Each structure stands twice: as structure tokens, then as C-alpha cells.
Amino acid sequence: MRHWHKRVFFSLALLLGLTMILSACGGSSSTQSSGPVQLTFWGFNQQIAEQADAFNKTHPNIHVTGLKQPSGPDQYYPKVLTAVKAGNAPDVALIEYQYIPTMVANNALVDLTKYGASDVKSQFDSSAWSQVVEGGAVYGYPQDTGPMGLFYNSATFKKAGIDHPPATWDEFAQDAVKIHALGPNYYIVSFPPKSTGWIQALMWQAGAIWFSVDTQANAWKVSINSDAAKKVASYWQGLLDKGLVATLDDFSNDWNAGLDKGTIASWPSAVWGQGVVKGNAADAAGKWSVAPMPQWQAGSKQVGMWGGSAISVIGGTKHPKEAEEFVRWYLTNDASLQIGVKEIGWFPSNLNARKYPEVNSPDAYFSNQIVDATFTDITTDPNWTWPPDLTAVNQMMGNDFAAAVANKTPLSGALDQLQQQVVQDLKSQNINVVSS
Amino acid sequence: METSTMPRAADARRLNTRSPRPRITGSLRWQRLARFVTPYVFVLPFLALFAAFFLLPFAYTLWLSLFAEHRSGLGLGPPQVVWAGAANYVKALHDPTFWDSIKRVLIFGAVQIPVEMLMALVLAFLMDSALIRLRRFFRLAFFVPYAVPGVVATIMWGFFYSPGFSPIVHSIVALHLPAPDFLGPNTVLWSIANISTWEFTGYNMVIFFSALQALPQEIFEAGRIDGLSEVGIAWRLKLPLIRPALLLGILFALIGTLQLFNEPKILTSVSHAITTTYTPNLLAYNIAFVQTNYYYGGAIAIILGAITFIFSFAFTRFTRQQSGGL
């Protein structure tokens, strides 16, 4: 018995070796020693290939391949992080601002200060620039930003007897009653419990800073269930309890249909949301308008940020210098910026591109409003900080909020639970946390 | 199932006692050598692939599950990978969300597997009955869902479950009945069960039907003479004979249930009741891939594999006992 066991194990070990040789033959993409430097670039949009081609034409020494990736947040960032760990990562990638600390915590981003980041700083909007800076290092250049405003269906609002968009959240709640009175399927908005970035942006607007750094203790201060956060939660709880808001996930089919039919009458969203509204509710041209975000205090201009992206050089690249050159060109050269603004629909962080007519002209779909103008006259709380494990935080958050909505338990309870889970998760990784 | 793990005694006897036929001695030696080497040559490609794409990744998962990432300060520096021993396993075994997910799939299986098997059996018997016309058409209609990718199947059923534009919901509302909620916390598990049933009933039906067709018909004549009805013949005579097919079907369904993944994953986007910890496989995926914690995720995957093994083993043991050691 024992003999053949040994023999089988020996032959298995032999096979392992054989297989490694076999599979090595499969590998075809080896780095070329001569010719232009080869770079790969990951992003969410098909047009990045076009932009890369434009770059390649004018840069004979560098060849960039733009590869569009599936952009679901539970696919893209894990894929980048896994690729970094496998030593297989792209040289350049689009990274949304909120994921920068998470990427940094995994050694996945290259600090661009030593490649001349200070030379280009002046070409970008300063608040956008601040989102790529982390502890003095610059982890990419800012592509576009995501300040929030309110897209609303003025036709539905008018039908409900409302002649102006709500300026405050109080007004918004009153309008919610009027719109629901139009019919049982009519809602002023959908509260999407799994849309973590959206809820975080609402918290940000209300000054409910979830994460901050206690510099003395060199520790994270986690205040997810602060009074300010509970105020936001209880506001939405009130609307949910009265059945005045839908609970469809944003971007779901039902939600799309609601926007198209006008039964979901508004969508507080980021500036990039204009493309979504146009794409989904194509038939509703002339019905949709945009207004500043409803405020907690009349007259204030506070908003949170939802999304917005940087273009970063990814850790492990063999050519950081050339990669930076591409990123710089990508976000400062007109050829690239034109495609970004016109075809992808950026609200550009590049100051030069902000002067493009596309950014400043009336939009026929939105009844000739200058949409982007609504998103420039704003202030944001600079204290909002993103945690170093956002993928985990967002998964726990989505679970807690979705469970609260599905089981009709209080949102404030979800905040308490999330606070406890996040603190526990950070501690389990040996990260310093001070209790708030 | 049993036959391949435990070679039948008859096989062994036949092979061992096979007497060498008279032959030139040199050629005989060569033949013996060939006889010895051939099976190894034949299993070699499979073993090579098995080693590269199963054993090696599996061993790697096992290895990773013994480590953990540790950080310091604010956790913004690169993590350190430290030896964790059994810590990940202890953590998983004490994680209530893990046990909740196991419990959930067991409840699912306890209901869905019998329904699917019963339906497949009844359909197979009907297809086996000479009295039914258009059997070829029916058979194909039942089997077609198996050819539909799980991703597409779930997108389609997601549409039928949607409160806004489901034709089912519309019809029920039109009858002035309360709109059903297919995606709520108490119902979504059964909505998933429906998708599984839709996908795999036809597959099992075809397997049972093929088994029925292979039975020699004359042996049922006696039953007919004895006055047994067609239904009686089906349940009392035919069912015991296709028992191996049924047990194999149940076993695969059991394994599939414990590893439930695609359907809940895709329905996540339409149902708030499906969390990232809904099934054990979803939990392992979300921790290992989405949160890039290969270490803890690996431990959960290994425990899930062990639980699957225990259930499969218990099932085969139990059914073997039931059939009196056959």
C-alpha cells in the first residue's frame, strides 16, 4: 500500500513540473526589448482606445493600448488590486477618488511628485487636485469631478402643482407628498439602499464626516453613527415610513423605467448624471431640468461629491516616467480632452477644458439650461476623508442599509451596526482606531 | 457513484486471473510492459491538467488560508502578510453570517431539490408513456432551458420578478389582487429556487427518461397482467430500477445547492434582500475577490468544500444503507 502511494506522489510531482513547462509555452506576451515602450491603460469607456491612438501618433517612443474594463465597482477595483498583487497590472488606470486610499493601502499607486506633478498642478481646478493628494503624495491627476445637484422632471412636478424645484430638504419632503398624491406609483425619488456612494455623498453634504484622522493618536476616528448622520437617516426614514419614496436601486431596470415614464420625478445626482438621464429617458427631452441640490439650511450651497475620477500610474509599472507622460498628455492635451468632454461627457477638472463650448452652452434636452453651471456654484466640506478599506466598508454598508429597507427596520440601526462592523474590521487588520 | 471509488470485486477478479496466452516470450514481456505503462500514459494528460488547474490552485488556496494581512498605524502603508495558523478557520467558524448562509442554502435545498426531482420524474414517466402524443416536442421544450446560460436565465427571470413591468405582476394587479413581491426578504429565496428549477428540471428529466427508455419493456408485462395501472407500474416497478439515476441527480443538485452563486449574484441588483453574504459561495467570493482578502476567503472556501464533502458522503452512505448494501 505505502509503496504505490509514494510512487503516485512522485509521479504527481513530476507532472507538476511538466505542466509548468507546458503552460509556460502558452505565454506569448513577453516584453519587447526594442521598439517603443509598451503601456497598457485601463478605463471604463470605449473611447480610451481612440485617445490612446491619438497619443501614439505623436509619441513614437511610447505605445499605449487602451483597454475598456467592466466597470461594476465589485469587479473593477478587485481586478486592479488582484492584478497588482499578481504583478500583472496595467501601467495606467482610471481610479475614482474614493478608492485612492484603498489603492494606496495596497501599494497600488505611484506617487507622481518625483515625475513633475507640481508642474501641471496649476492647470487643474484646485478642489479637484486636492482629491488626488494623500499625505503629501500625488496619486494621479484629476480627470473629472462629481459635485451633486438635483435632476428633476418638471412635467411631473407641474402636474403635482409644484412650480419650482425644492431649495431645501424640508421643501423636498413637502413636494414628496404632492407627487405621491398623483398616484400610488408616483414617487419624488428612489432611495437606493445599496448605492453606497450616493448615501455617503448625502452624509458629506450634511457635514456627517464618517472618517477622519486623529493625528495625535495616529489613528482613525470613525463616526458613522454621529448625530449629524442620524439626522440624515431619520429624514429619509420619515419619507420611507410614509411610503413617499421608492426603494429601487439606481440604474436598475425598474428605476430606468421610472425615470423614463416620469413616475420617479427626481434624481439627486452628480454632474455626470446628465448623461445618464439623457441616455435612459431619451423620450423625455424637454421634461427634465436641473437645479441646485436641496439644502439643510436655506441659502447654503453645501454639496457632497459622488464619484469623479483620477488617472493614476499603477504600482509595479516598469515605466513610471513614460506612464506619467501619458497621463499628463491625457488630461492636458486638447485632442484627448475634446474626446473626453464631447464623447465621454466629463465635467473636466482641467481648467482649460472647462472653457470648452460644450461645458458652457445651453442643452436642448434640459430645456436650454446650461447644466454644468449648476454644478460650479457650490461648496464642499474639505474634511471628508475616505477610509483605507472602502471595498469592505461599502459591502458591509450595502448589506446593512438594504437589510434595513427590506425588513423595514430603522436606518439609524443600520448606522449603529455599520459603525461597529467597520471599527471591528479595522481593528482586525491591526489598524489604529480611536472611539468617538 | 460507488463503482468508481470502489472497483467492483468482479472486475478485480477478472483482471487478476486473466491467464497469459501462449506467445513468444520477448513479445510477452513487451506486452506486459505496455499493459503496465498504458494506463499511466492515458491518464497523464488529465493528471497534468488536474495538477495545474486544480491541485495547484487548491493547494495555493489552502496555503494562503493560513496567513493574514496585518497593517499598522492608519493602514495606508503596504500590508504585511503574517502567519495566522488556524485563525482564519476559527474566525469563519465563529462568523454568524457564514452559518446563516449555510442554513439558508440548506433550507433552499430541502425544498427545491425534492420539487425539482419530483417534477423531473413525473415528466420523465409521462414522456415514457406511449399514450402521450407529441412527446418529442414536449421533451425538447423541457430541455431547452438547460442550454440557456445561467446569466441570461437570471436576467430573464429578473424581468418577470420586477415590480414595475413584470407581465405576471401586471396580470395579477389587473385582477384587483394585491401585487406579489417576488424580491422581498421572505420570497426572494423561492424566486431563486424557481430559476434553478426552471434551468435544471429538464436536464434531470432527460436523464431519468433515458434511464427509463433503457429498461427492457417485457419485464413490466407481468405487472400489467397483475392488474397494476400504468401509474402503479411507474412508481412501484420502474422507479426502483432507475434509482441510481435519481440518486446521482440528487447528489449533483445537493452539491450545486451548497455552491449556489450565479443566480443570487445577478439578482442582487434588483433585490435588497440579497446581501453579499447570502450564500456561502457568495460570501467566499466577496471576501476573497471583492475585498481582496484571499486569506480569509480561502479559509471559507475550504470549509465550504469540507461541508459539501460531508454532505455528499453522508448522502451516499445513507442511500447505500437504505438499499441494503447494494
Next chain:
Amino acid sequence: MADASLAQKPQASRHTQRPREAIGARAFSPRMIAAYVFLVVVTAYFLTPLYWLAISTTKDNTDLFSSFGLWFAHFNLIQNLSDTFTFENGIYLRWILNTVIYAVVGGLLATVVSVMAGYALAKYRFPGRNLISALVLGAVLVPVTTLALPTYLLMSKVNMTDTYWAVLLPSMLNPIGVFLATIYARASVPDDLMDAARTDGAGELRVFLQVAAPLLVPGMVTIFLFQFVAIWNNFFLPLVVLSDANLYPVNLGLATWNFDPASHQLLFNLIVTGSFLAVLPLIVMFLFLQRYWRAGLAFGSLTG
């Protein structure tokens, strides 16, 4: 057991076979009507979602969300088809071709590998046989999704990611196929036949190719078909090991078309049309090879 004794009883009596149609010709008995009603309801259950998919290929995005799902609205099929085949420079066709390569080549190689191994396990006794059989069964128990990630990490070490091999090689591994092949070989290749061939001077390879292989054809078709479907439907492995869209199979490609805020486009009509087109080849394949795989399944189910 009572059942077992009942099952044996008919074997003892020897009755001449009677045409089955002759029994109970009461075609319109209440019981028959009930059976037909049941069959029609079940057929509707199985076909309605596919019917919806077919109808939906004729609709634009607005109608998809606002018209009644089970009937036509504005007829947009031609536009949907041309959009599907031209979007992003016609990459859909490329995805279909990739999928065909993965499924046909991977399926064929997997079948060859499985049948060779299954034949050896069934027809030879050799040290290590039990261990290999146990490994084959054990492989079925480990969740595949969790192996994809370490597979990717290992592939990266040999520069295999982002190649056709990254999908093809793992697709050639099919433990269930080996399991089925073992059963088929045991049931359909008689030892006497092999021995006779050996006596006639045939080598072991010739015994396999000329004696065993022809007998194993129905089993091979079955293994091929089910592996073909498994590869065609595989989603997670390509997602992890491929980042170049030019190498994607159609399943993964369609998933990247799924709406997301970043692309600012709603492509549901393309997803529906693309899904429908991707399902068609599978259905056609099963129709054409029906005779073979049913025979194969009959073996597998009886002898298991």
C-alpha cells in the same frame, strides 16, 4: 425491500411483448386530459421566458421598459441586430468567434482527455487507480469560483493571462467528464473484445483506437456537449484571467455592456439581442446531436 422483490418478479415471468399502444387506448379519459393540461402548463412555464427574450429582441429600450412584455411593440429588430453587430466596431462578432473557439476546441480536447483517462480507469488495474478516482470525485466538491483566483495568480507567474490559453487550458479539465467516461467505458467496452484484439496482435493503443473508441462515441458526444455548454456559459474564469476585450467570450462581453454610470449609455436592447443570438447555437447543437447524447445519458444513468 418490498420494492426490490417486486422489481424482480416480472423478470421471472416470460410474456411476449405487446404493442404498448394497445394498452388503455382511452385517449380522452379524464386522466389523459389531466396529463395533457399538466404538460401544456409545464411547457408554458419552460418556454415563456424564452418567448419573452425572442419578443424583446424586436424592441427598443423605451418599449422594453414600457410595453407589455409578452407582445410586440414598435418593431425594432433590424435596428437592434445592426446595433449589436456594429457597436464598438463590431466586437460582438469577435466575441461570438472567440466563444466558438473556446467551446469547440476546449470541448473537443476536454473530451479526448476525459475519455482517455476514463477508459484507463475503467479498463486497467494499476497502482494509483483508486487514488485518481477519488481525486476525480473530490474535485467536484470544491467551489469552482474560489479556484479561479489562485489560478489567475499562478497563471500570472508564467505570463499566461490575457491569452487564449488562459481560458482554453483550464476548460480542458473536466472531472465529471472523466467520471462519466469511466462509467461508459465499463458499460460499453467488453473485456473479451479487448482481449480478442490483443490476441490478434493489436497493441494497447490500437485496442483503444479501433476497439474501444468506436464503442464510446455516444458517451463522447455527451461529454463533449455538456462541456461545450459549460464553456459557453462560463463567466467567472474569463472575467478573472482576461482583460483584453478582444479575447472575451460573448458572456463576459455582454456583461461589460450591462449598464453602468460610467459609460452613460443604456444598452439593454443590445444585451437582450446579444443574449438571444448567443443562446441559439446551443439550442441548435442540442437538436442536431440529440440522438447521440440521449444514448450517452442512458448509459451513464443506469450504471452509476
